Amino acid sequence: MKVLLQRVREACVEVDGNVVGKIERGLLLLIGIEAHDDEPLVERMAQRIVGYRVFADEAGKMNLDVRDAGGALLAVSQFTLAADTRKGRRPSFSCAAEPEQGRRLYEYCVRCLRDEGVDVATGIFAADMQVHLINDGPVTFLLEL
Numbered sequence: 455m456k457v458l459l460q461r462v463r464e465a466c467v468e469v470d471g472n473v474v475g476k477i478e479r480g481l482l483l484l485i486g487i488e489a490h491d492d493e494p495l496v497e498r499m500a501q502r503i504v505g506y507r508v509f510a511d512e513a514g515k516m517n518l519d520v521r522d523a524g525g526a527l528l529a530v531s532q533f534t535l536a537a538d539t540r541k542g543r544r545p546s547f548s549c550a551a552e553p554e555q556g557r558r559l560y561e562y563c564v565r566c567l568r569d570e571g572v573d574v575a576t577g578i579f580a581a582d583m584q585v586h587l588i589n590d591g592p593v594t595f596l597l598e599l
Contacts, residue, residue, distance in 0.1 A: 456535040458484040461593035467577040468584045475575035480525030486535025487551040500566035530577040
């Protein structure tokens with residue numbers, strides 16, 4: 455499982471010209487599910503995301519997590535994160551989860567994030583989405599488990 459986490463001032467995702475998910479201050483999560491991923495791994499990743507300290511405290515140090523900062527999450531499925539890009543000029547998706555497994559684990563991840571007490575907006579799994587964001591910092595991290 456790979457999650458590209460971006461600290462944002464605001465972010466939204468559109469499908470067919472309609473906003474389907476929107477947050478103000480918080481984290482945009484681009485979530486890639488791999489074939490070997492399972493529920494316990496997703497649970498650990500959700501806890502890691504919510505506890506990841508990337509917001510500045512009063513001293514300006516990245517010491518606050520999304521809950522401490524009063525932020526929200528925008529979770530967007532992105533199977534291309536599971537691509538193997540080590541060779542050639544075309545990505546291989548042999549490591550990516552099959553669509554049904556990907557959907558199930560993505561939706562489970564969203565439930566786990568909400569169970570952590572954070573507001574979570576989402577995109578639509580497997581839709582053609584346009585993601586708009588104002589990256590704050592910019593601050594971007596790739597989390598892998």
